[in-house]
Amino acid sequence: MALACFKLPEFLVERDYDKCINCRVCERQCGWEVHSYDEEVDKMFADTEKCVGCQRCAVMCPTGALVISPHPGRYREHGNWTQEHLRDAIRQSETGGVVLAGSGNDKDYPVYWDKLLLNASQVTNPSIDPLREPMELRTYLGAKPESIEVRDGKLVSQLPPQVQVETPILFSALSYGAISFQAQEALARAAAELGILYNTGEGGLHHDLYRYRGNTIVQVASGRFGVDPDYLNAARIVEIKIGQGAKPGIGGHLPGEKVVGEVSVTRMIPAGTDAISPAPQHDIYSIEDLSMLIYALKEATNYQKPVSVKIAAVHNVAAIATGMVRAGADIIALDGFRGGTGAAPKIIRDNVGIPIEFALAAVDTRLRQEGIRNRASIIAGGGFRNSADVIKAIALGADAVYIGTAALVAMGCTLCQKCYTGICNWGITTQNPYLAKRLNPEIATERLVNLVTGWSHEIKEMLGGLGVNSIESLRGNRLHLRGIGLTHGELETLGVRMVGQ
């Protein structure tokens, strides 16, 4: 028997009946069935309790009759027991389950990007105007040798495989299954248009997306979904997923209801079965096992593709990353604790892992101390909100960044955090055809291209201000950063001086 519901609603749906024309757009747009029409009284009604605050109805309402706001009805305020703590405890006492969440850690932890400030040239060297002068963002991912040999003006050395991207911003792993086909297609098309890469995530590669192979990173995760030789060789980079910033140490679980049709074919598992990604890769219980998988993948791809290893940012990340490089990884992908997810236990999402700023700084520093920084590129992910975050990450030592949440926002996402439910009013994290088809891949592509283009322009402006005309002159150049409001220990770990110094 279901226990009685004691929860207050989270959102308030207010309708201005003077404006409402009973067009029923809100009703059709809401996958949560908040809105309904009562023919007898010729009036729209709303079930406030079902609302997740995604704002789809409010922005689609042709007369602007809807306002969705946080519900003013609140439990008694308490400094320790926040509304969220109360709500979660009440929900768990009803179900005995784990509270799930989508998207990234939304807690009020310090955002260190906001405590780092950039430099600019004055007097002693000129700033450069990117509208009039060359400004280079091109980046190559892959292992670099310590030196090269040149004989008679010709290159003698053979370099390990290098993957070119025109701007150091890549789309993070978002699997087909977790997101709709339309969303993944938009990511692939935008990557191709921008000369960057998108990442399949662990859901395999849909046959219709093989045409974007020049811009694809394929993932090999613990469930090994959709992995076969064609899949590996369709990629520019093969990425082994060890962990994810939103849920370090936790596997994945795509419920059987979502494993339908093309998802089942692409993941290479029977329709209707749960797609379970174990927490560890069961052939990797230690660093030497990782090395074997790295070289198995290199063999399978004839040493033509860099192999990336993605880990969640955890406490001893620097030592782990060093081991990964020594195990043969060409790229280290670090995912900070603000990284997004389609589904994770909320308690994990909000309490496990460390900020990408520190993980990145620690790994870059350690690899340099070990003299092996050249042997792997670093891709940082987990919480990039704008181009300033990106350029600060480059200055801390990243070769490129992964953006996931920002890409979803470009496609319409408003961070309602219900990705794990299979209902997404924006057509992104759903396999419901009625909802998914509202995401037009063409428009979503354009919006993604616009976002990355805009950020790249801003990065060029900031680089020019610093007095450099190439991104590699900022990479790892922490002298162009200063910390504000940071402790001595934080400054030391980040390797930056404080403002005014």
Added chain:
Amino acid sequence: MRNIEALNNPFGDAKVISNCSIFGMMDRTGRRFSGRDISRAIANMHDRGNGLGGGLAVYGIYPEFADHYALHIMFTSAQGRKATEAILAANFQISRDEDLPTQPTAEIVNPPLVLRYFVKPTHSRLEGLSEDDFVVRKVMEINTSVEDSFVFSSGKNMGVFKGVGFPEQIAHYFCLEDYEGYLWTAHGRFPTNSQAWWGGAHPFSLLDWTVVHNGEISSYGINRRYLEMFGYHCTMHTDTEVITYAVDLLMRKQGLPVEIFADIVSAKLWTDIDRMDPESRQLRSALRQVYGSMLLNGPFSVIIAHEGEMIGLTDRVRLRPMVAAAAGPMLFLSSEEAAIRLVSPEVDRIWVPQGGEPVVGRLECTSEAPKSDQPLAA
């Protein structure tokens, strides 16, 4: 460990900023000439400096000790000299040591003692190192661990003379009109800080490599971190130190030719690389992929010299001045044309090199700058 930074960087800045005048002249037949002309030339660019650093490097001055490392070392205390001489005695055979001759110069105040030592490494101390690497190690040891001592230069048949003052005053103080060499470089400094230290003046040197430099490299932070991966300790916090170590790593240790060095530190633009023939494109792409952290980004012009060779180079988009001229066997490099015209009114050719295009003068051959529209041959 001695804190050299406190001397050269009294305010603890992230980097010591200075801008400058530079001049170089070389007789490619190896004929030796006095320091008179270069003093006049660098004095002609007086206003590009502010009297807080000047210096000269000269090659071919010690033919009688050509097989010895000539150490020019400055001391600001007797204890410093004693400690340094103990290191020298333990590691080298010293064939001669003497004070550098000086003459009273009104503007040069409170000068340190500067001595020269003609030495050869004691073989039993090499421990498998080459003589050059051994000398580098000992120079670093003196510069970073011995109080009140600093090695100006440590090459064979060459020497660096430098200090706080305008370069023409330094040249007068060290009596450089009495020396003869086939290659001279000079530097007048304009640091933004008002405190200056004799060791911080240019030329900066390691073995027989010297660098005089005018510029402000905005990529300094990553250049430095890259060099640190290869064991270089940047104690001076100056661009010049970083350029010197870049020369040492890329040209001396890795043996890359000067044209390749230029293509690394003043890398070609991708838009140019994309238009090259496949072979050149592959080489230039590889240089940028592998040595991206060694790109010296920001305005600079620099004259690098070592035995038998003088190299002029500017940054990739030429944000600092450099003029080159050839007059018979003479090759000139200067921040300003007027300084060249002063000492050599008639020239065969005078030109402004393209950004990132090296001008190379070598003994007994006349390899000047390649034409800018031709791909460089390594």
